Amino acid sequence: MSPDIVEIVLEELIRRDLSCAPHVVASLVVQVTADPASVAAIAEQLEGEQRQGLSPLPSPLPLVTPIELLFARLDLSERDRATLLAASLTLDDRLGPLIEFDGRSARKLSEARIGGLLELHAGRARIADPRLAIWLQATSSSSAVVAVHERLHRLFVARGESIDAAWHAARASTVRDPAIADELVRVAREHSEAGLSERAFGLAAEAAAHSTGAHRDEALLVAGVAAIAAGYAVAAAETLGALFPDADELVRLHGLGGLFVAQAHLRGGVPEVETAVLHPHGDDPERWYAWARAAAFAAVLCAERGDRRGMRSWLDALREGSAKTSADRELRDPVVALAWLVAGDREFDEVHSAGPMTGAMLQALRAAIEGDVDRGLRLLAVADVGLGAEVDPFVAGFERSPLVGAYRAVTEVLLLIWRGDIGAARERMRRAAVDLPVALPFAGLGVVMARRLDLAVLGHLGPVAKALTAALPTPLRIDLLVDRAVEAFLAGRSDEAALCMRLWRDRGAPEPTLVVPGLDEAVVVTGGAMWDQRTIEPPEVTLAQELRVRITSCSDEEWRSEAPLVVAAARTLTSPFSRGRVEAMIGTRSLIKGDTEAGRAHLAMARNLLEDAGADAWARAISVRLGNVDTGEHPFSPSRDPLASCRRVWESMLTAREFEVAMLVVSGSPNREIASALHVSVRTVEVHLGRVFAKLEVRTRVELTVLAHRIGQFV
Known part of the structure; x- marks a missing residue:
């Protein structure tokens, strides 16, 4: 998605006082086209957490007046409506299933009246205007939607495609069907590992709605970790929070790290809990490894927020869990190194790890801190093109997720800033912001950088930086005083x-x-x-x-x-x-x-x-x-006090009395008036003035006055 298109829409949303994260706007543009009026109308119908990217967008999106008016005169036959509805409900845009559903060949379909509403190309079929999909689903009865899902279920069963068959069966079913849930959970896991976190969340959430007991807990776990991997902190907190306190201990432990990430973003820090209450009971290595990973997340999150006490406590828990599973080298050591680096410790031992977080990102930051920023950028580039694609013990299974991608992007922007490539850093941040949840990494560091880069390039905040700031949860509100200072200074x-x-x-x-x-x-x-x-x-x-x-x-x-x-x-x-x-x-x-x-x-x-x-x-x-x-x-402007800058500079160079004397001299007062105003002798004024002359390297009252006005002109 082009950042320029997103910025145009963001400007309209900002004008209407609708805070909306840039990557959410990009998603809306894909589903609604780049029509600012339609996007704004839909944004008004969304919950705040949905606009901020903390919960997924509803599916389908709500029907709003601009879209309703757009298709008000569209007259469809029952067959054409069903075919278009099927195109809007399938998991992908393959042409084959749609041809089987409709019964007409691709040529006849393109020549029919419906052909103008579809794009048929290279074995793919999709609705030409995505707003039509919203209108179709909103104006079709629930029974008509269920009927299309049932037909698609039978079609995919006949094709031997169990994933699609299970999805449409779940969407068509009005009662719980546990048999469907297992398949959806399996597919959701595969989608998570492929980086399709949003799709994984939808599949697993559907599975949870069709299951009970341990099966439901497993589906909630998959949905919750997929939610935080996509940046949906509110959805993750709600979904993973539902596992406590009654779900199986192993399931809870697997979800604990994701829950920590979500709560830290929403509340400003990792919840203070007694580790003895949460850690495993017994000696099962799998449970202790899950505990160690949760502790690793908590430690790094504390480090990001400057909570060194909390970080140390969670690192102790990480060491305990790693020792019980022989994971010292693969998990403990790189996470300890990452946590201490993020907390501000420049003294670190060399640790070799793999994957995007404890591998490429950690090594890139280290290279930059040691003075080789270019090498740090090269390390990130190797990982970006897939040459360094390895399992990362810290984020295993989520190496390709949007959240991990956001960490990598924020790190790259930071290194570009350190190298002095301000223009390139801003463009990279703009591109990342429309694709990824860049506000989550490093406790909002991406938002700080987006603001500072806009000021350096534009002299004011652009729509992406404004939107990122507005979409931050309240506990993560960043200090804006430096940004205001930069903007004022440059002006x-x-x-x-x-x-x-x-x-x-x-x-x-x-x-x-x-x-x-x-x-x-x-x-x-x-x-x-x-x-x-x-x-x-x-x-x-x-x-x-x-x-x-x-x-x-x-x-x-x-x-x-x-x-x-x-x-x-x-x-x-x-x-x-x-x-x-x-x-x-x-x-x-x-x-x-x-x-x-x-x-x-x-x-x-x-x-x-x-x-x-x-x-x-x-x-x-x-x-x-x-x-x-x-x-x-x-x-x-003439209204500005010409001596204000002089006062600011001289206050740090002179004693309080010397400063008073100097400013009175600059204002034109003779020594006798100064002595009277300060209740001292004329001789004392002369002594202070002599010290002022020496410190500021001037010889006369005239030179002192000229210096004061030079400072006012150039500082």
């Missing part, structure tokens, strides 16, 4: 950006452990670090952040010796985005000191680098600044 509203960043710092500077570049430019820092938090990023990302901190935090006197070192270190940065931002800050600092030539050169270099990175909004902001240097015009 030239530095004071607003600084305020947002100060509020963010006051809240403890929350950010993902897997670092997504924020905004160091708007905050003046002291002590060489903005916060103390375990974070994971490549060495180059760390260096770029350190350089930006050095540029903003050192005094004018220190900058004289620091500048050549910072310039030399910036040249070692290979990421055009990281270096571009550092070069921009060097240029700004040069302009403040009055070195217009150096400032212009660094800003021009920054613009070129940011354009190369695809960070168009950042590049435009630098272009505006360069234009102001050339024209000498102030970039902001």
Whole structure:
């Protein structure tokens, strides 16, 4: 599905205040066409959890006025209606079964009146306009639908196709038929392993409706794990939750990991439970292995959310379960490594594993953290083309599921950001968002990246980022202050950006452990670090952040010796985005000191680098600044306080009294008035002013005032 088409529809839904996850919109477009009015009308009829992708869409979709009016004049014979209805109810679009159902040849069918409503090509048959399928099922009586299902059941029995036969028998039956359920569960498992999680959920849920006791529990298990594999967190929580406390222990243990994933996404964290209550009773290795996998999921989920205490507890449970099943090397070791890495631990032992999660994704993150982002991307690419398709003990049976695919896509986008390919990262995120539940991995990291990438490229949030944000469950609401700061900074509203960043710092500077570049430019820092938090990023990302901190935090006197070192270190940065931002800050600092030539050169270099990175909004902001240097015009409106930026910068360089004296001097007050205002002697004012001159490397009151207004112009 093209992201451009989805964005057009999303814009209409956002206009109508209908939050809808991008991949849900893509599914609606497939079923309804890209008509924004029809999609919006259907979205209005859906539950919030369905629009957010937390529960599957209803089948069939509700009939809405635009679709009803579209086919209001369609007059069908009983035979043609039944054939079209059969085409809308079968599990696939093979032409053969439809020809047998109708009785006419493909040629005669295409020449008949019904032919214009069908697409017959290369052995396939489908309804040309998917909205017709919705209209057909909504306007057909229940008895007519059952009759078509019964005919299809008999047809597939005669063809010896048990899967389709069981499905249509289940849909035609008005009473429970346990014989049908076993076949549907078997097929649902096969679909899960093939990555067809949505189809697997539908089959298993149908099986659960036709069974009781242990058979029903087995069907619920398959349906529940397929639901979370598809990203349906609400459906998974409800389905798997139904297994507790009465289902067989082994069934409960197999469903526990999926239940943890669902609840963590919906509630913001793994439920606090006594492991002794849930772990197996007895020595059955199969039960202990199922327990170990559930503990593995819980540990990684805790790590994603920064819950190190919970992570340690679940890792202990993982070790206990693995020891009882000899699964230390295949399950315990790679999961322990993954959990600690996600939690922010850079010290890790080398562990070799296979599959998409504890294999490709873990190794890719490690390669990037060790400084080789390109190798990390190559590792992901090998897995994407199937060359590394192996069983992953952590997610065995779900290697091809949408949820695992979302983890891989989010990891790839993160590595592209770390490499500085901002434009490419945004396009990859847009494509992933319309296909996969990208809000689930790493506690909403995909949403953070989608927002930050839109701001870097567009300067504002696009429809995909807005939709992803709105579709997040409340406990996973991400901190938006940094995004507001970035948007304000790029629009030239530095004071607003600084305020947002100060509020963010006051809240403890929350950010993902897997670092997504924020905004160091708007905050003046002291002590060489903005916060103390375990974070994971490549060495180059760390260096770029350190350089930006050095540029903003050192005094004018220190900058004289620091500048050549910072310039030399910036040249070692290979990421055009990281270096571009550092070069921009060097240029700004040069302009403040009055070195217009150096400032212009660094800003021009920054613009070129940011354009190369695809960070168009950042590049435009630098272009505006360069234009102001050339024209000498102030970039902001006359209503803006020209000394606001100066206050922000000097507060970290001067003592409180020195700062008061400096600002009063800049405002034009003589020493005697300053002394009176501060209730000190004129001599004390002169002493403080002398210290200000020394720290800011100026010699006169005029030079101090000029410096203050330069800061206001360029910061």
